[in-house]
Every structure is written in structure tokens, then in C-alpha cells.
Amino acid sequence: MKHKDGNARRGELKTPHGVIQTPIFMPVGTIANVKTLTPHELTDLKAEIILGNTYHLYLRPGHELVKKAGGIHNFMNWDKPVLTDSGGFQVMSLSGLRKITQDGVRFQSHIDGSYHMFTPERVMEIQNSLGADIIMAFDECPPYPATKDYVAKSLKTTLEWAKRCQDSQKEPDKQALFGIVQGGVHEDLRQESAEKLIEMDFPGYSIGGLAVGEKKEDMFRITEFLNPIMPKNKPRYLMGVGTPSDLLVNIGNGIDMFDCVMPTRNARKGTVFTRNGRMIIKAARYKEDFRPIDDECTCYTCRNFTRAYIRHLFAANELLAMRLASIHSLHFYLELMHMARKAIENRNYNEFMNSMLKKLDNIVE
């Protein structure tokens, strides 16, 4: 960690494929691509690290194939760091297709219905084949709402699995394994989870199971609560979060890393993010609006295309609409992180955050 401003942290994280600057946003590239974009475009956007997903890549094209291709970096032609999620999230999101036991999770493929077994050991083996720089322990991400009993039980399973992941990890020197703190919205459970993981001494810690439907204030309360508990010299990754304002508030609570499908998914569906709030660019109100999405934005989309044109592309169902919108929104997220890092270095993070928060949650008319 290089700087601190309040609880906000400014740091660097070394990986085999380069150093990344934190706080950082990691675009999601579930199946070894950030949807609609090329690695070249991601590089232009100054993306430093992207995500892949164990469950999805295991099912298709298969981790063995990715290994044969020389690992995920080679396979997708991305030479910067990659983080793979363990499939723990799919335990929740594909809840209709799986059964959890103490040993692991029996899944039914969402693609062809075939049965598969994920154990912590298996997930470590798959992530080793994929070859990401940062890998996640296999966890169970409890849904929301869930009873406290359920969350507590699930937490125990996740802790056991974390140990098994650690014990079965093949190349700890090449892949940093993060343990995942669970515990829902309950501070005592979060504390127990964090402390036991810290005892196991992971190179980094993830916070999972947030932004799954609970109130924002609960999410912020939990990250604020965890801040003093988490080791100061290790990265903290808040999984799956979030909106631009979520990122800023959580940076203020000591989070270093984020990933979220929101900028890319929403972009594909016609909503982009700007410093003035969300803009539903497919809306009729932009039909004859010949300004860029954001006249101060320096992204490729804003430098070259108007709202009216992008709206037209959405109306016509053109693929370019999704690409241009994704480029803009990712640029905005990454630029927002850049500004946050600068603000921490300049020790005016709170001021920066508060001025941004005033607008970010608006819908731009």
C-alpha cells in the first residue's frame, strides 16, 4: 500500500503478468472475453486486469483445452493479469441446477443438462489449468434473503472449503489464492469468517455475498465493519460490486478491487454510465440529440459518435450499439477509478467522493 486517505487505500498489486494499481475495477470476461470487445480495445481503455469464470470455462471450452492453448492469457490473447472466479457465484445463480453437500456441489450444466461435481480440490485443479494470476477459493454464496442459520451453516462450509482449496493448491507462487469472506449482513458472522480466513493466511481476501439483493446500507455497513478487521497489507476484493457510487463508497471503506457485469451488461441493453448519472441511451428523448454521450468524456465513442446515432443503432438492433456503449461505460468505470486513485494520493478522497455521489445515481434526462 502506497497511500492512505481516511480508510481509502491506494496500492499496487504484483502479479506474474504485471502490476496493477488499486483501487481498481476489473471488467468481467466470464467466458474468456469481455463481451463485444477485443483485447486491443480493452488495452486502449486502460483495463489492467479482467475476470474469467471457472464454471463457465470448465463447461465450455473445457479447462483442459484452455491449458492446451497455453492458459487463458494465450488462449484469448490477453497478456495482462487475469482473475478467475471459482464458480461459487454460480452455486447461487444456478440454484435450480445444483445440490450442495459437505463435499462439494453437484451441478447440472445450464448448457446441456449434464451432471458435474465441483469440489474445492477440483476447482483448484481447474483454475490451475486456466492459469489466472489470481484465483478464488470455492465458496458458497448464500442467496438473499436467507435465514441467519443458513448463512452460518453455509459459512462453515465455505471455511472448510477454503482450507481444502489452500491445501490442494498446485502453484501458490504463480497464482494468488484469495479466501472469500461470507456471512451475509450479519456482523458477527462476517467477523468469524474474516478471522478464520486470516488465520489461514491468504495473500488476499475477497468479500462475497454482497450486492445480492440486500439494502445498500447493509452492504456499506458490512464493508465498513470489516475494514479494521482485514489485514492492512493485503488486497481486499469486493466481489460483484457494483454501481459507480457503490465503488466510491466502498473505496471509502477500504476496498481495493471490484468487478461487476453492470457496465458491460447494461451497455448491451441500452444504458450507459456517465459522471452525471445513468443515461438510458436507447430512450426516445435522444432521437435528435446530436451531442456525444458526455461532452467531456475522452473515450472513442464520445469522441466520434452522437447520442442520436447510438440510439438509432440500438433501435435498429445493431451490434455496434452494444460495442460503442460498452466502450463508453467501461471507460467511465476505469476513469472513475483513476480519479479515485488520484484523489487518495492528493488526500482529498472524501471531498471527491461526495461531489461525485451527488450525481452518480441520477438518471440523466
Add this chain to the structure above:
RNA sequence: GGAGAGGUUCCCGAGCGGUCAAAGGGAACAGACUGUAAAUCUGUCGGCGAAGCCUUCGGAGGUUCGAAUCCUCCCCUCUCCA
């Protein structure tokens, strides 16, 4: 000229005596989306604040307690034969 089919709410198209302001698509409009089963999903889509009422199924008449649906005439499309 002869034989036949048809004109339905923005478009296509179902309905063929009451349960029809009228199925289903499309378009349009509004919105949701947080470790991606997502170029997906939800809602609105004749008018009036609601119960309800009003106007609407090519046009004009008629039959009927009641018509988009039945009858008559008219206008217009399309197909086939001469």
C-alpha cells in the same frame, strides 16, 4: 366480362351473434439489470382519473334484446379464367 377471396385497433393478423376495446406477433414507449444461463426480462400500448362510461372492426342502411360477426346496396383490393 366470368369465377372466387378479402377489407379488423400504428403494421401484420386471429375472431365469425353475447364471455370483444377485440387473441398472437411486430413496431413504438417506459423501465429493470451488481463474483454474466442475459443483444435478456418486465410493464404500457382507443379515449375518460377508478367501478363504469364513451368511440372503434371499409361506407350506408337493415335484422336482433344484443352485431366485428347475419342480410341488402355501395366503394376498394387481390387471385384465377376469358
